[in-house]
Amino acid sequence: MRIRRSTLSLLVIVVVVIVSIFIVKRTMDSVYGDSLEIAIAVIGAALVIYQLSKDHQITKAEFIYNLNQSFSENKNIEDIYNKLKKDRDEAYKFTKEDGRKMGDYVMFFQIMEYLIANGLISMDMVDHIFANKFFIFMHHEKTWTYQTQYDGINLPLIHLYVRWYNYRVQKNQNILYDEYVIANNESYFIPFTDKKGKKTISYNSKKIPLCPKKQHVDDQS
DSSP: OOOOOOHHHHHHHHHHHHHHHHHHHHTOOOHHHHHHHHHEEEEHHHHHHHHHHHHHHHHHHHHHHHHHHHHHHOOHHHHHHHHHHHHSSSOOOOOOOHHHHHHHHHHHHHHHHHHHHHHSSSSHHHHHHHHHHHHHTTOOHIIIIIIIITTOOHHHHHHHHHHHHHHHHHHTTOSTTTTSGGOOOTEEEEEEEOOOOOOEEEEEETOOOOOOOOOOOOOOO
């Protein structure tokens, strides 16, 4: 974790205070001196912990910002995202070339799943910024046709979908783009209703993973 300049300054101040304690302690009664030492040490430690925590939150926010920049700056991702938004208002005919470009979209969110699974970013943070970008892609018939149905190669994306879908259910948030919800596909996802009546899903790990097939046959003549 990167330590910011403000944290380094605070650490220097704490060190100076500790040195001052030992100097002042020499002139005080031992009981009062010990109490003063403990009190200031606790306060100093609390300040350091607070500052490190604050820096960690800022670093995560910067990381999310950079992720969003990466999303916007990838031409294939931005192209597909714009076409998905266009398709909300007027019918757009997706092509095989669009299907190929969707691979970058998939890879972006598969990396995000790795980051979330390893605690580098939280669902709370990504949901605010990326929920629309994610579910407009996942809940679309053509992205299913070209990419998302292939759990044999896109399993991290499926895991992220389960994680994100359940997160929004548990938070009582709307499931976005509910005209085509792949969570309803019981060959891929197992439904579960908890004691509070919330309907979550899990991935059906017993199904045979699906991989894309070669679309052409080499000329054997």
